[in-house]
Amino acid sequence: MVDAHAREVRVAVLMGGRSAEREISLKTGAQVSAALEAKGFGVVEVDTGDSDFVTRFATSDCHVAFICLHGRFGEDGTVQGLCELLDIPYVGSGVLASALAMDKVMSKRFYRAAGIPTPDFFVLKRGEELDTGAIVATLGEKVVVKPANEGSALGVTIVHEPAELAQAVGVALTYDRTVLIERFVEGVEVTVGVLGNEHPMSLPTIEIVPEHEFYDFESKYLPGMSRHIIPARISEGARAECERLAVEAHLALGCRGMSRSDLIVSPDGAVQLLETNTIPGMTQTSLLPDAARAAGMEFPDLCSRLIELALEPRT
Ligand SMILES: Nc1ncnc2c1ncn2[C@@H]1O[C@H](COP(=O)(O)OP(=O)(O)O)[C@@H](O)[C@H]1O
């Protein structure tokens, strides 16, 4: 269905860019553009990997930007800052929330301050000595090593025994100068999408079942490498808790428009929050669109709802 007001709204779809997730972003951007066009919006696609993209964007005469960029230079507050400078409203979180959510160490500090449970962790900066003994004593032998600022599970290693720790840290350090070493949490992995600005609502909880040991890059993006199960096979109480925590995380980081938090539900029903994505995958088969569909919102409706939220005045 074409929205009546959409005809007057021109949307710049920012896509591509320079992050490790460029290919995913191009796919997201193409599908968002098509959905917005189907809704009747005017669409201008801008590849932020092009050297003249700032001029193209600034002179595109668009009313709003739909940022389809994942990872650095897009999901991290930088492009949001550019939109602020150009005075162009944009879909999703502002500069601060985007930067906070992108940084897994900073966001965990905010979760803790807000009473949101998140696995215990160590932080290691490039050049600092790795104290394997202290890490094993605090977190146990099985840990997860990740770069502080990256997405799509790039540079993430599940470490099963202390002897593997140094190499995993080395891998993560090739992506970022700060590395997060986190306690491994056994359980059912779920993700919860959240929509809204000041009064956000959660979408149905999705259970993720990867073919590999964890939800790595291939599980995320290759067809058939993971299954999305709605409703998640967890207790009613745990499901409600996941949805409550995802909304709390959205509010704690100050997100707008949309977010999607990843969580793990332990066999005893305890829930821990891993991270919050401010620009989750937005192809038709990605997790947030799947959750929206389960709530009765088709992909084009979701895209136009996000434009509406972006144009809502800030309080
Ligand atoms: N502490 C943990 N315990 C168990 N599994 C984890 C943990 N941290 C991450 N994982 C696994 O690694 C995947 C990627 O980690 P995540 O923190 O979501 O980073 P990103 O998706 O940004 O790369 C998760 O989806 C999950 O499968």
Ligand SMILES: [Mg+2]
């Ligand atoms: Mg994740």
